[in-house]
Every structure is written in structure tokens, then in C-alpha cells.
Amino acid sequence: MSWIDERVDMNVYSQGEVDRWVYSTCNICSVGCGCHIAVKDDKIVGIRGNAEHPINRGRLGPKGENQWYANNSTDRLVSPLIRNASGELVPASWEEAMSLIVRKTKETLKQKGPNSIAIYSTGQGHLEDYYTIAKIGRAGLRTHLLDANTRLCTSTTEFCLLQSFGADGTPASYGDVDQADVLMLFGHNLAETGTVLFERVMQRKNRTGKPYLIVVDPRLTPTAKEADLHLQLYPGTNVPLLNGLTRMIVKAGQIDEAFIRKHTIGYDKMLESVEEWTPEKCAEVTGIPVDQLEKGAKALGQAARVVTTTLQGTFQSADATTACVAINNYHLIRGLIGKPGCGPLHMAGQPSSSANRTVGGVGTYPAHRNPQNPRHLQEMARLWNVEERVLPAGPEKGIEDQISMIERDEIGLFWNIGTNPLVSLPNRPRVKKALERVFVVVQDPFLTETAAVADVILPAALWGEKEGTMENADRTINVLRKAVDPPEGVRSDFDILLDFARRMDFRDKDGQPLIGYHTPEQCFEEWKRISRGRPCDMSGMTYDKLERQNGIRWPATEVAPLGTPRLYADLKFRTEIDEAQSYTKDQFTGRPLTEAEYAELKADGRAILHPTRYSPPPERPTAAYPFWLTTGRLVWHWHTRTKTARSPYLQAIAPNAYAEINEEDAEALSLVPGEIVRIASPRGWIEVPANIGRTVQKGLIFVPFHYGSWEGRQAANELTADFVDPLSKQPTFKQSACRIEKIRHAHTLTMEDTLQTVADHYRIRLDDLRRANRLAADHGVQAGRTLEIPFSAANVTLPAYRPYLKQI
Amino acid sequence: MPELYALFEAVSEGARKIERETRSADNPLVTLLLVVLREQTQQIERLLPKLRDERVELADCKKEIAIVYNDDDLLDSYFRSWLRHLKWSEDPFEAEGEHLLTLLEEMKSRLKEAARLLEDRYGYDAVKYVIPSFYLPILR
Numbered sequence: 027m028s029w030i031d032e033r034v035d036m037n038v039y040s041q042g043e044v045d046r047w048v049y050s051t052c053n054i055c056s057v058g059c060g061c062h063i064a065v066k067d068d069k070i071v072g073i074r075g076n077a078e079h080p081i082n083r084g085r086l087g088p089k090g091e092n093q094w095y096a097n098n099s100t101d102r103l104v105s106p107l108i109r110n111a112s113g114e115l116v117p118a119s120w121e122e123a124m125s126l127i128v129r130k131t132k133e134t135l136k137q138k139g140p141n142s143i144a145i146y147s148t149g150q151g152h153l154e155d156y157y158t159i160a161k162i163g164r165a166g167l168r169t170h171l172l173d174a175n176t177r178l179c180t181s182t183t184e185f186c187l188l189q190s191f192g193a194d195g196t197p198a199s200y201g202d203v204d205q206a207d208v209l210m211l212f213g214h215n216l217a218e219t220g221t222v223l224f225e226r227v228m229q230r231k232n233r234t235g236k237p238y239l240i241v242v243d244p245r246l247t248p249t250a251k252e253a254d255l256h257l258q259l260y261p262g263t264n265v266p267l268l269n270g271l272t273r274m275i276v277k278a279g280q281i282d283e284a285f286i287r288k289h290t291i292g293y294d295k296m297l298e299s300v301e302e303w304t305p306e307k308c309a310e311v312t313g314i315p316v317d318q319l320e321k322g323a324k325a326l327g328q329a330a331r332v333v334t335t336t337l338q339g340t341f342q343s344a345d346a347t348t349a350c351v352a353i354n355n356y357h358l359i360r361g362l363i364g365k366p367g368c369g370p371l372h373m374a375g376q377p378s379s380s381a382n383r384t385v386g387g388v389g390t391y392p393a394h395r396n397p398q399n400p401r402h403l404q405e406m407a408r409l410w411n412v413e414e415r416v417l418p419a420g421p422e423k424g425i426e427d428q429i430s431m432i433e434r435d436e437i438g439l440f441w442n443i444g445t446n447p448l449v450s451l452p453n454r455p456r457v458k459k460a461l462e463r464v465f466v467v468v469q470d471p472f473l474t475e476t477a478a479v480a481d482v483i484l485p486a487a488l489w490g491e492k493e494g495t496m497e498n499a500d501r502t503i504n505v506l507r508k509a510v511d512p513p514e515g516v517r518s519d520f521d522i523l524l525d526f527a528r529r530m531d532f533r534d535k536d537g538q539p540l541i542g543y544h545t546p547e548q549c550f551e552e553w554k555r556i557s558r559g560r561p562c563d564m565s566g567m568t569y570d571k572l573e574r575q576n577g578i579r580w581p582a583t584e585v586a587p588l589g590t591p592r593l594y595a596d597l598k599f600r601t602e603i604d605e606a607q608s609y610t611k612d613q614f615t616g617r618p619l620t621e622a623e624y625a626e627l628k629a630d631g632r633a634i635l636h637p638t639r640y641s642p643p644p645e646r647p648t649a650a651y652p653f654w655l656t657t658g659r660l661v662w663h664w665h666t667r668t669k670t671a672r673s674p675y676l677q678a679i680a681p682n683a684y685a686e687i688n689e690e691d692a693e694a695l696s697l698v699p700g701e702i703v704r705i706a707s708p709r710g711w712i713e714v715p716a717n718i719g720r721t722v723q724k725g726l727i728f729v730p731f732h733y734g735s736w737e738g739r740q741a742a743n744e745l746t747a748d749f750v751d752p753l754s755k756q757p758t759f760k761q762s763a764c765r766i767e768k769i770r771h772a773h774t775l776t777m778e779d780t781l782q783t784v785a786d787h788y789r790i791r792l793d794d795l796r797r798a799n800r801l802a803a804d805h806g807v808q809a810g811r812t813l814e815i816p817f818s819a820a821n822v823t824l825p826a827y828r829p830y831l832k833q834i
Numbered sequence: 835m836p837e838l839y840a841l842f843e844a845v846s847e848g849a850r851k852i853e854r855e856t857r858s859a860d861n862p863l864v865t866l867l868l869v870v871l872r873e874q875t876q877q878i879e880r881l882l883p884k885l886r887d888e889r890v891e892l893a894d895c896k897k898e899i900a901i902v903y904n905d906d907d908l909l910d911s912y913f914r915s916w917l918r919h920l921k922w923s924e925d926p927f928e929a930e931g932e933h934l935l936t937l938l939e940e941m942k943s944r945l946k947e948a949a950r951l952l953e954d955r956y957g958y959d960a961v962k963y964v965i966p967s968f969y970l971p972i973l974r
């Protein structure tokens with residue numbers, strides 16, 4: 027059962043009553059909470075949760091409640107900027123900026139061909155923006171280089187679904203979470219990344235005792251603290267854990283043989299790949315004791331209703347897609363899919379990254395069409411009224427491969443929309459150097475860190491200033507109405523793209539403008555036609571209906587006008603050759619299979635079980651860099667804080683980065699709580715306070731990745747290695763090697779000094795001085811001895827955010 | 835088709851050399867690399883006899899050709915990643931790695947040249963779904 031009550035969370039700052047409330051959807055994370063925007067005097071002055079919306083019944087998390095401050099921020103960009111001959115960004119008119127972009131695009135196309143223009147977009151825009159990017163990119167520019175920061179957040183979801191089920195679209199939904207007996211959150215810190223959904227889970231758990239909660243995470247996160255079973259594995263060992271659990275379940279005979287026979291292929295090879303993962307080997311590699319593994323296997327092997335969710339702990343790890351495929355394998359061999367309370371629910375990070383995948387702004391062709399299937403491209407050519415030969419075929423290039431192409435001067439123009447790669451991409455020093463070589467367009471409401479490499483900046487509208495739809499993590503399409511006009515001089519992403527298409531004079535084969543729509547709603551109507559008959563069919567939706575129904579899950583057709591709560595209820599998977607979104611990839615190397623190879627599999631509507639061979643992280647701790655480094659999010663901030671740092675409340679709570687260090691490691695290094703330390707990796711270094719405790723296991727350091735300002739040295743991605751998963755090409759942010767360096771003054775004691783006078787002089791606590799120098803409480807010190815003085819100390823204790831605890 | 839034969843044969847020789855030089859390295863990226871290199875050479879072995887026949891149709895060899903190109907695409911990415919790893923770990927093999935990268939780039943050039951010949955022979959529409967577009971002539 028879902029929420030039993032509503033609670034309308036509200037954050038409004040207004041003198042007197044607001045003028046109106048405008049229907050919208052939270053634009054922060056992928057949960058997709060419904061909300062209304064408060065407007066007074068044509069300004070956004072607040073937000074409240076939508077009590078009718080089934081996802082959140084009025085609740086909002088801290089980021090959702092505070093997202094609107096950014097709209098009124100005084101540092102909004104209100105004019106395009108162009109870098110002049112002296113290297114400065116100076117204001118320009120829209121005419122000047124767009125003409126320059128068009129000129130550069132044409133020049134680049136002429137010199138380097140279509141595969142030299144890259145559009146790198148976002149997971150925070152609207153479905154209509156992404157569809158327009160897909161159409162302009164493929165039928166207009168004819169480039170393969172359409173990617174987005176969804177590569178960092180959700181591409182593993184897409185590829186694991188393609189591998190197992192033939193098409194994108196996560197099988198289970200939040201309704202299934204409400205009905206599960208066991209919920210396994212695999213690398214998914216839901217308490218901090220999807221607060222409202224976590225509250226929903228915990229409300230039911232506190233009421234009924236269900237679900238039994240298994241949390242897989244190398245850190246003792248706020249989510250793990252609520253777990254019935256926390257499997258605290260070593261970094262980079264997701265696949266060994268899953269292989270071990272699968273083997274135990276098979277050995278216990280807890281599989282659905284009839285389901286396997288009828289609805290899957292590949293069982294024997296899959297089984298072979300897990301055979302070596304005995305409980306003892308699994309325990310040794312993962313660090314999880316055998317009795318805990320047995321407990322996990324028992325819960326997962328016996329429960330009749332299991333939902334497994336995944337997020338960045340799985341997606342941003344080595345072996346990301348293989349781990350997610352192993353989760354799909356588990357659900358398939360137990361037949362736990364397509365029925366209430368069952369199935370994998372591979373999440374997304376951002377509020378609309380799923381929409382970008384669905385409509386083809388990244389990855390494959392719109393509506394889950396396979397770019398290697400000539401029949402699919404012929405269909406797209408017919409729908410767009412263009413020649414098939416102009417549509418690029420074959421697999422796309424992820425952002426990390428694009429960085430390599432830029433380094434080889436193969437890309438001439440890089441158009442960056444609604445994302446901040448100079449904070450969010452791994453190995454930032456390399457990314458900056460690469461982007462300095464190419465013509466960069468940055469489209470953003472603010473002057474982000476990426477502006478440092480921009481040649482043109484286009485000021486874009488924010489949430490509430492434009493209309494459109496988004497797709498959340500469980501296939502729900504929500505509509506967002508426009509509450510106010512953007513500030514003078516600012517345009518929506520959608521309008522900018524349409525202007526670009528018009529200026530480029532993109533046409534269909536009859537000479538009509540390629541982009542024939544003028545508003546987001548008209549675009550959505552066109553998109554519906556493209557989606558008809560495909561897995562993500564949205565032909566039964568309209569903007570008004572989306573508002574009336576408070577979101578609808580695709581597919582929504584004449585047959586299922588109110589949408590589809592879960593996929594594969596009929597146990598027919600999308601693996602028929604002309605239905606599949608991909609011919610799949612080799613599960614180990616990532617090499618795309620040919621049509622002939624795929625046909626030889628004879629999946630024909632059955633799900634595919636893949637072998638899950640383990641490939642450990644390429645970089646591991648060494649003598650020079652003895653710690654694991656992992657990065658992640660805080661409950662208080664979103665991504666690179668472009669919006670959340672502009673909320674005084676969120677910024678005041680979590681203004682700075684820090685490094686979480688295990689207390690035993692801190693003790694071994696005689697570190698003082700809050701002391702500024704240097705964390706160094708082979709790529710670079712940062713200087714942040716030490717947050718000492720037991721959240722991270724021994725040997726692991728965690729740094730939140732939100733902080734990347736060019737002032738100060740806090741950017742986690744100065745440290746991270748830029749390796750990617752072989753299938754999804756998602757960077758492995760979660761596993762790099764690093765070391766801790768102490769930054770300390772030296773003080774040589776004089777005859778007059780006491781420890782107290784030294785501590786007072788340097789404004790540190792006496793206990794900290796003793797700790798930093800390993801001095802016992804009664805230890806006397808002698809003149810001439812040199813003491814180490816911590817450079818400075820900061821309070822790094824963040825308040826917890828757990829509203830559901832207050833309710834109990 | 836002697837020209838194509840020679841190009842693919844040279845690619846195969848390059849792949850074998852890289853495989854020989856890297857096989858003792860101990861890193862997951864190399865494990866991946868070796869699997870891909872072996873698959874690529876295997877496919878070329880199957881392809882070469884077919885290319886001896888002047889009248890060979892694309893349909894008879896497109897599977898091997900597609901695998902060879904897609905493998906090369908992966909090799910590029912894995913090899914460069916491994917080179918970065920060697921640099922970061924100050925591995926003495928780095929210099930040799932740089933040398934092998936040159937070889938890999940030569941293999942890519944040959945494959946681009948072969949792609950041009952294949953396109954000339956069979957036409958763009960036929961090779962479009964066989965050869966990844968990054969190997970085909972950039973301007974048409």
C-alpha cells in the first residue's frame with residue numbers, strides 16, 4: 027500500500043497571499059514529486075507539495091523545497107556572452123551569439139564532417155528539448171555525437187535493460203516497492219538521494235515491518251543505518267557479491283525452473299559464470315562474512331516479492347552493467363518480474379534523464395529504436411520525412427570517448443546544455459585541457475565553472491519559466507506548467523534549439539522545415555506519433571491528461587489509457603529481432619553484436635540471462651596511494667550545486683567539501699577531527715577537512731563531488747580516474763586510489779611554552795594538539811621538541827535529515 | 835581483392851604484436867584488451883580467405899568485417915585507458931605502451947583505408963550498417 031496520508035510540505039517567502047499556484051513537478055531528482063509553484067507579482071516565491079500526486083502525496087525533500095531560490099538569484103545570466111579576442115567573456119546580443127554558433131557549426135561541418143559536432147546535454151531538461159536535440163542532431167547535423175550527463179547518472183540503467191530485456195524501461199515501479207516483502211537497495215543511498223521515496227518506504231516499514239531491507243553499500247550511509255541487513259562490501263566487488271548470492275540461491279534450489287525454461291535463454295552459461303563464487307571465495311573478495319551472505323541469500327531466495335533498486339553505487343562502479351545484469355539474472359531465475367511487488371527498478375539520478383534516453387537525445391534512436399537495425403532507421407526516416415541514408419547508423423560515442431576525440435582534434439564544436447562537466451566529469455584536469463582546444467557553447471542559467479572554457483554562453487530559462495514534460499525513474503511522465511516568464515534576455519532551451527534549427531535551415535525531403543512545431547506541446551504531439559507502437563508508446567497521453575492524472579507511466583495507449591504500472595506482466599520481453607532496441611553487446615568486452623550474432627541467440631521474446639564474469643577496478647590502492655577513494659552526494663546538495671548553492675538554507679548547512687575518513691585510519695595517522703588534509707591521487711589533489719567516523723570502512727575515503735569552484739581546492743573530480751564501464755561507458759567514479767597527506771605547521775618548543783600556551787597560540791584544542799602529536803594526557807614535553815600543529819580545523823558535522831524519524 | 839587483403843593482414847599482424855607485448859601485464863584493462871585482440875585476429879583469419887575471392891559479396895563477409903571494426907573501436911578506448919593507468923602508476927612499461935599506441939593508430943588508419951575501399955566497392959548504403967561511421971570517409 028502506498029502513502030496512508032498526505033502531508034503538504036511548503037516553503038514560501040511572500041508578503042501576504044500568493045497570487046497563484048501553478049502545477050509543476052520537482053526538477054531535482056528522479057523520484058518525480060508533484061508540486062505547485064507559488065507566484066506573486068510575476069515572481070516565483072515558493073513551492074508546496076502536491077497532495078494529490080501519488081508519488082509524494084504533498085511531501086517534498088530539502089532540495090525540492092529549496093529549488094526555487096535559484097530562480098530569483100541576482101547572478102542569473104540575462105544576456106549571451108561571447109569570448110572576445112582578449113579572451114574575455116563580454117555581453118552580446120542573441121543575434122550575434124546565434125550567428126556565431128551557426129557560422130562555427132557550418133565551418134566545422136565543412137572541414138571535419140558531421141561527426142565533429144557534439145551536443146552534450148542533460149538530465150534536467152524537458153522531454154521536448156531532448157526530442158528536439160535527437161531530431162536536429164540526427165536528421166539535421168547527422169552526427170553520432172549526442173551524449174549527456176545522463177552518461178554519468180543513468181546509462182548503466184539503459185544498457186543493463188537492453189542486455190536482459192531487449193529494451194529500456196525499468197520493469198518495476200514505486201507501486202511494487204510498496205508491495206515488496208524484501209527491498210534490496212543495491213548501491214543506492216535512497217535516504218540522501220531520493221528522500222521522499224525513502225520516507226515512503228520507511229513509513230510502510232514502521233507501520234507494518236515490511237519490507238525487509240537489504241542495503242548493499244561500502245559506507246554506513248543513513249540508508250544502511252535503517253537496514254535489516256547491511257552488506258558492507260569492499261569497494262569494487264558488486265559482481266562477486268551478486269555471483270555469490272546467485273550461486274547460493276541456485277544451490278538451495280530456490281529457482282523457478284519452469285519460468286527459466288519458458289521465458290529465458292542463456293541459463294547454463296550464466297550458471298557456469300557464478301560456479302566459482304563459493305561462499306568462502308565470495309566472503310574473501312567482498313569482505314562480507316559468510317553468515318551474512320547466507321542471511322542475504324536466504325532472504326532473497328525465499329521471499330515471494332522482491333524489488334531490487336540500483337543507483338550510483340552500482341552504476342559508477344567497475345563492472346557496472348554486469349552487476350545490474352546480475353540483478354536482472356537473479357529476478358529472472360526466481361521468476362520475480364512482471365508481477366506485483368517484484369522486479370528490478372534500476373533508478374535514474376536526475377529528474378528527466380530517463381526522458382532523454384526514451385526520446386533518443388542520447389544513446390539509441392527515439393522510442394527505443396535500434397541504430398543498427400536498418401528497418402528502424404527506415405521507419406524513422408519515414409516519420410521524419412528524410413532520406414534514410416542521412417540518418418547515422420551504429421553505436422554512439424560516450425563522453426569519455428568524445429574527450430579522446432577532442433584531444434585528437436576530431437571534434438570542432440562542443441555544445442554543452444544544462445550541465446557542468448568541469449565539475450562533474452572525472453579527471454577534471456584532463457577534461458579542462460581538452461575543452462580548451464575546441465569551440466565550446468555553454469547553455470546555462472548561470473556562469474558555471476564550465477564557463478571557463480566557453481566561447482559562447484547562452485542564458486537559459488530555469489524550472490518554472492517554461493513548459494514541458496519529464497520522465498522520472500519509474501516511467502512516470504509528469505507535466506510542468508510555466509509559472510512565470512524567464513527574465514528579460516533569457517530563453518528556454520527549447521526556443522534556443524528551434525532558433526538554431528531555423529538558422530541552419532534544416533529541411534525534410536520535401537523542402538519543409540525539419541522542425542515543424544513551435545511549442546513544447548506541439549512537440550509532444552509529434553513525439554507521440556513517433557512513440558506509437560513502440561515499448562514507450564505515449565499516444566494515450568496529453569498535457570491536460572498528465573495534469574489531471576498527476577502523471578502517467580508509459581506505455582499509455584488506447585488500450586491502457588491510464589498507463590502501465592509494471593512492464594512484462596505478459597512475460598513477453600522485447601527481444602524479437604525487429605522489436606529490440608539493441609542487438610546487445612558482449613557482456614564482458616562490450617563489443618556490439620551484429621544482427622547475425624543476435625539472430626543466432628534466438629531470444630525471440632524471451633529474456634536473456636548473461637554470464638557475469640568479474641572484472642575488478644583497473645585502479646586499486648598501492649603503496650604510494652594506499653586508500654580507496656569514492657565520491658558521492660549529500661542530502662543537502664544536487665550535482666554541482668548550480669541551483670542548491672543558491673539556496674541560503676542549503677548552502678549554510680553544507681557550504682564545503684570534506685573527506686570522510688575511518689576512525690582507525692585517522693588514529694593511525696594521528697589526524698584531528700576537522701583538520702585540513704590534502705587528499706592526493708595520481709591526477710591531482712584537494713585540501714579539505716577530515717570528517718572522522720565510521721561511515722566509511724577502514725581504507726576508504728569518501729568525498730562529496732558537489733564542490734568544484736575554481737577558488738579553493740575542493741573538487742573531488744581533481745582526483746578521480748576516468749575509466750569507464752565497458753558496456754554503458756559510465757565513468758567509474760566510485761573506485762580510484764588516493765593518499766592522505768598531512769598539512770601541518772612545525773612548532774619548536776621553548777622553555778616558556780606549555781602545551782596549553784601552544785594550543786592557545788594556534789587556536790586549537792589542547793586535546794587536538796595532544797592527539798596530533800600522540801602525547802598522552804600526562805605527558806610532559808621538553809623544550810627543543812618540535813610539535814606538529816594542524817593547519818586549521820573546521821566543523822564538518824552536518825545535521826541529519828530524516829523526517830520519517832520525527833513522525834514515529 | 836589484394837589491397838583489402840593486405841590491409842586486413844597488416845591489421846592482424848599489428849593485433850598479434852600488441853597481444854604478444856601485453857599478455858604478461860596484470861591489469862583488468864589488459865584482460866579486456868587481450869580478449870578483444872584475440873577476437874579481432876580470429877575474425878581476420880576467417881575474413882582473409884574470403885577476400886582472396888575477387889567476387890566476394892559483402893553479405894558473405896559482413897559479420898567478420900563488423901566485428902573487426904567494432905573490436906578496433908574498443909581497443910582504442912581500452913588501450914588509451916591502460917596507457918593513462920601506466921602513467922599514473924609510473925610503470926616502466928609506459929614507453930613501450932606509447933610505442934604500441936602508434937601501432938594501434940596505424941591499424942586504425944589501415945582500417946579507415948579498407949573502409950574507403952569497401953565503400954567504393956559496395957556503396958555507402960551497403961556498408962553503413964557494417965562499418966561504424968567513424969571509420970568511413972568523413973566528408974561525402
Ligand code: SF4
Binds near residue numbers: 087
Ligand atoms: S525526493 Fe527528489 S523529486 Fe522529491 S522533492 Fe526531493 S528532490 Fe524533489
